[in-house]
Amino acid sequence: MKKRFLGSVMFHITLSLSSIIAIAIMTMFASYWITEQADIDAYAINVGGSLRMQTYQIGFYTNTGLTDEAEKATLLFEKKLDSPIFSQLRQSTDVISVLNDLKLFWYEELKPNLSQNNPLLTQHLATQVLLANKMVTLLQNNAEHRIVLLRTIQLVAVFITLILGVLIFYLMKLWIQTPMAQLTQAAHAIGKGDFTQRVHVKGDDELALLAATLNHTCDAIAAMYGQLEKRVQEQTQELKRNNKALLFLFSTVRTMLEKQGHKIDYQKLLDQLTELINIQNIELCLMTAHGETPYLHLHNQQMKDHLCVAKNCNICFGDAVFTNIEKPDNTLYPLVYNNINYGVLVVSNDQTMSTHSWQNQLVQSVADQIALSLNLADQHNKERRIALLQERTVIARELHDSLAQALSYLKIQVTRLDFSQKKLQYDQQQPIIDELRLGLDSAYRQLRELLTTFRLKVLDEGLYPALNKTLELLTEQSDMHFSLNFAIQQVPLSPMEEIHLLQIAREACQNTVHHSQGRNVWIDVKQTHTNTVVLTISDDGIGITKTAKLNHYGMAIMQERAKQLNGELNISDRLGGGTEVMLTFTPQNSTAQ
Known part of the structure; x- marks a missing residue:
C-alpha cells in the first residue's frame, strides 16, 4: 500500500x-x-x-x-x-x-x-x-x-x-x-464504535496513505467485530445452555438429597433431561445392588424401539460409558457407584454424541447423581437396620438387667413358697408373700420406667426442644421448679449422643422429683474451651448421702449411658445443700476435628 x-x-x-x-x-x-x-x-x-x-x-x-x-x-x-x-x-x-x-x-x-x-x-x-x-x-x-x-x-x-x-x-x-477534517471526523466516529466510516482522500501523500490505512483498518475491525459478535452470541447461547444444565443438575441433586428415603419421580427427571439435551430416545433401568433384572423401567413416550424389549440385561453391564455393538446408535451410561451397579441409562440417537460434547457430560453427570442417590439410599437403609438392631440390643439388655432379673427373683420366691407349701411351713409363707408383693411392685415400676424410656424421643427440632418438653412433663407431675441453661447450640451432636443426654437428664430429674425433697432443679448444658460437653443436674434437696432410698437401677442406667458416650458420670453432694449429677464427655464430631 x-x-x-x-x-x-x-x-x-x-x-x-x-x-x-x-x-x-x-x-x-x-x-x-x-x-x-x-x-x-x-x-x-x-x-x-x-x-x-x-x-x-x-x-x-x-x-x-x-x-x-x-x-x-x-x-x-x-x-x-x-x-x-x-x-x-x-x-x-x-x-x-x-x-x-x-x-x-x-x-x-x-x-x-x-x-x-x-x-x-x-x-x-x-x-x-x-x-x-x-x-x-x-x-x-x-x-x-x-x-x-x-x-x-x-x-x-x-x-x-x-x-x-x-x-x-x-x-x-x-x-x-x-x-x-475528514480524518478527524472519521476518527471521532470510529472512537464511538462506528466502523462503517470511510475517508475518500485523493492524492499520493501521507494523508492519502493515512486515509487508505484507516479505511483498511475499519474494514478489518468491522470484520473482526462481526466475528466477535457472532462468537459472543455463540458464547451467550452456550452460557444459557450451561446455566440451564447447571440449574437442572442442582435441582436434581437437591431433589435426591431432600427425598432420601422417599420415592423419587424418575420419570419427571427423564422428561426434563430429554427436553434439555433435545434427544427424544432415553430410557432408564434401575436394579438392586445384587439384582440382574430391573425392578423399574422408564422411557419417553415418544420412543418406539426400546433396548430393553430384548430382556437381555447382560449387554447393559459395564463400569463406564460404552456403545452397544448391536445398536451403535445406543450409548449406555451404567449407574455404578463404589463398584455397585444400580442399572443403566440408555440414550438412543441417530448421530452418536461425541465423547466431549456437553450432552454426553450432562447425561454422565445425571447417571452419576442417580447412582449416588441410590447408593445413599442403600446406606440409609443399612444405617436404619443397624440402628434398629442396636435399639433391639439396648431393649434386650435393659430387659435383661431389670425386668428379667426381677422376674427371676420372683420365680425364686415362688419356688420358696411352693416348697413351704409342700412342707406345710405356713408360718414362713407370709414373709415370702410380702417379698413377692414387693418384687411385683418393683417389677411393675421398672416396667413403667422402661416404657417411659423407650417412648422418649428427640424431636425433629433437636435436643433443646426435647429437654424443654421433658421438663414441662415433670413440672406437671410435681411441684418442683426446673431451670434450663442450654449453651451448646453451636455443638453438632449425633442423634445417639442427643438420646443419651436426654435420657440421663430425664433420669436425674426424676430422681430429684422422687428423692431430693427439694424445690428447685437446675439443668446446665455447656461446652468448655477443650470442646468437652458438660451436663449438670443439681437440686436444693437433702443430698445424696441422706437419701433413704435411691433408685439404684436408674443410677446403673445412667452409668451405662455415660459409658456409651465414652464419658464420665459423677454424683455428689452439692455445695450449699442438695445433689449434683455431672456428665462430662467429648462429642464425636469434636474428636474428628
Whole structure:
C-alpha cells in the first residue's frame, strides 16, 4: 500500500514556504539594488543646483568688479564641476552628455569671457545656467524614476505574494485541511464504535496513505467485530445452555438429597433431561445392588424401539460409558457407584454424541447423581437396620438387667413358697408373700420406667426442644421448679449422643422429683474451651448421702449411658445443700476435628 503513495505533504508545504520566501528575498534584493543606486542622487542634485547658483555669483562678482570674490567663486565652481560625485553616478547617457557640454562650455566659452563690461557675458551666463538646469532636471528625473521603479517592484511583489498566498491557502485547504477534517471526523466516529466510516482522500501523500490505512483498518475491525459478535452470541447461547444444565443438575441433586428415603419421580427427571439435551430416545433401568433384572423401567413416550424389549440385561453391564455393538446408535451410561451397579441409562440417537460434547457430560453427570442417590439410599437403609438392631440390643439388655432379673427373683420366691407349701411351713409363707408383693411392685415400676424410656424421643427440632418438653412433663407431675441453661447450640451432636443426654437428664430429674425433697432443679448444658460437653443436674434437696432410698437401677442406667458416650458420670453432694449429677464427655464430631 505504501508504494502507491510516494508523495509528501511536507513537500507541498516546503514548496509553498519556499515560494513566499523566494519572492520576499527577490523583492528585498531589488529594493536594495534600487536604493543603492539612488543613494547619491540627492547629493548630486544638490551639487548640480549649486553649480547654477555659482554661475549667478560669478556673473554678479564679475559685473561689479569684485575680482577676488569672482576668482573664489570660479575656483569653487570648477571644484564642484569636477566633483567625484558625478563620476560615481550611474546615470543615463543624457546626463553624461549634458555634464560634458557643461564642462566644455565653461572652459571654452564662459571662463575666457569673464571680464567686466563684456557684452557676451550675460548671454554665456544664461547658457551656462540653462545647461546646469538641464542636468539638475535630468538628475531629478532619474531619481524619481528609481523611486517609481521601487514602488512598482514592491506593488508587484505584494500582488504576487497575495496571489501566491491565496493559491497556497486554497491548495492547503484542498490538500491538508479537508483531508484532516475528514480524518478527524472519521476518527471521532470510529472512537464511538462506528466502523462503517470511510475517508475518500485523493492524492499520493501521507494523508492519502493515512486515509487508505484507516479505511483498511475499519474494514478489518468491522470484520473482526462481526466475528466477535457472532462468537459472543455463540458464547451467550452456550452460557444459557450451561446455566440451564447447571440449574437442572442442582435441582436434581437437591431433589435426591431432600427425598432420601422417599420415592423419587424418575420419570419427571427423564422428561426434563430429554427436553434439555433435545434427544427424544432415553430410557432408564434401575436394579438392586445384587439384582440382574430391573425392578423399574422408564422411557419417553415418544420412543418406539426400546433396548430393553430384548430382556437381555447382560449387554447393559459395564463400569463406564460404552456403545452397544448391536445398536451403535445406543450409548449406555451404567449407574455404578463404589463398584455397585444400580442399572443403566440408555440414550438412543441417530448421530452418536461425541465423547466431549456437553450432552454426553450432562447425561454422565445425571447417571452419576442417580447412582449416588441410590447408593445413599442403600446406606440409609443399612444405617436404619443397624440402628434398629442396636435399639433391639439396648431393649434386650435393659430387659435383661431389670425386668428379667426381677422376674427371676420372683420365680425364686415362688419356688420358696411352693416348697413351704409342700412342707406345710405356713408360718414362713407370709414373709415370702410380702417379698413377692414387693418384687411385683418393683417389677411393675421398672416396667413403667422402661416404657417411659423407650417412648422418649428427640424431636425433629433437636435436643433443646426435647429437654424443654421433658421438663414441662415433670413440672406437671410435681411441684418442683426446673431451670434450663442450654449453651451448646453451636455443638453438632449425633442423634445417639442427643438420646443419651436426654435420657440421663430425664433420669436425674426424676430422681430429684422422687428423692431430693427439694424445690428447685437446675439443668446446665455447656461446652468448655477443650470442646468437652458438660451436663449438670443439681437440686436444693437433702443430698445424696441422706437419701433413704435411691433408685439404684436408674443410677446403673445412667452409668451405662455415660459409658456409651465414652464419658464420665459423677454424683455428689452439692455445695450449699442438695445433689449434683455431672456428665462430662467429648462429642464425636469434636474428636474428628
